[in-house]
Amino acid sequence: xxxxxxxxxxxxxxxxxxxxxxxxxxxxxxxxxxxxxxxxxxxxxxxxxxxxxxxxxxxxxxxxxxxxxxxxxxxxxxxxxxxxxxxxxxxxxxxxxxxxxxxxxxxxxxxxxxxxxxxxxxxxxxxxxxxxxxxxxxxxxxxxxxxxxxxxxxxxxxxxxxxxxxxxxxxxxxxxxxxxxxxxxxxxxxxxxxxxxxxx
Numbered sequence: 691x692x693x694x695x696x697x698x699x700x701x702x703x704x705x706x707x708x709x710x711x712x713x714x715x716x717x718x719x720x721x722x723x724x725x726x727x728x729x730x731x732x733x734x735x736x737x738x739x740x741x742x743x744x745x746x747x748x749x750x751x752x753x754x755x756x757x758x759x760x761x762x763x764x765x766x767x768x769x770x771x772x773x774x775x776x777x778x779x780x781x782x783x784x785x786x787x788x789x790x791x792x793x794x795x796x797x798x799x800x801x802x803x804x805x806x807x808x809x810x811x812x813x814x815x816x817x818x819x820x821x822x823x824x825x826x827x828x829x830x831x832x833x834x835x836x837x838x839x840x841x842x843x844x845x846x847x848x849x850x851x852x853x854x855x856x857x858x859x860x861x862x863x864x865x866x867x868x869x870x871x872x873x874x875x876x877x878x879x880x881x882x883x884x885x886x887x888x889x890x
Contacts, residue, residue, distance in 0.1 A: 779831025
């Protein structure tokens with residue numbers, strides 16, 4: 691994704707490459723540590739294994755923050771013709787990426803045994819934030835920007851793209867809200883419609 695945004699300036703054509711390299715290094719270190727820590731934790735559950743799993747989740751979250759910061763600068767739309775709606779989609783996608791990785795960090799801490807097991811109710815919100823919030827919105831935003839136009843300046847029925855942005859974010863907010871409510875009030879049957887509406 692880093693390569694597809696237009697050049698910002700001659701000095702920093704794609705943002706700060708050091709930040710992106712740090713994101714790559716942190717993500718790979720976190721994933722490698724997780725590949726070691728999870729099986730080890732399941733075979734020999736000890737506190738030292740839990741610390742490795744927590745460290746792995748923190749490294750992955752830090753990588754996500756570096757990536758979102760660098761790509762967020764590139765997606766500002768300054769200096770090139772990126773529609774405002776595409777910028778909203780991409781920025782919202784980056785926000786969902788950070789939320790998804792944050793919730794994932796908490797869930798890995800639960801798996802390590804250092805957080806409340808009831809936090810597993812956030813798993814659907816984690817999946818929704820990363821799939822619908824991050825991946826789908828990024829595809830919609832970039833697609834709306836890059837795909838050929840019908841005329842010189844027309845992008846078709848833009849109200850449909852606006853509605854998809856509003857509905858995707860409303861659904862993700864409902865899913866995140868239901869995760870919070872299910873954690874605060876576990877076992878409440880009245881929260882099931884809210885969760886279903888968020889996932890839909």
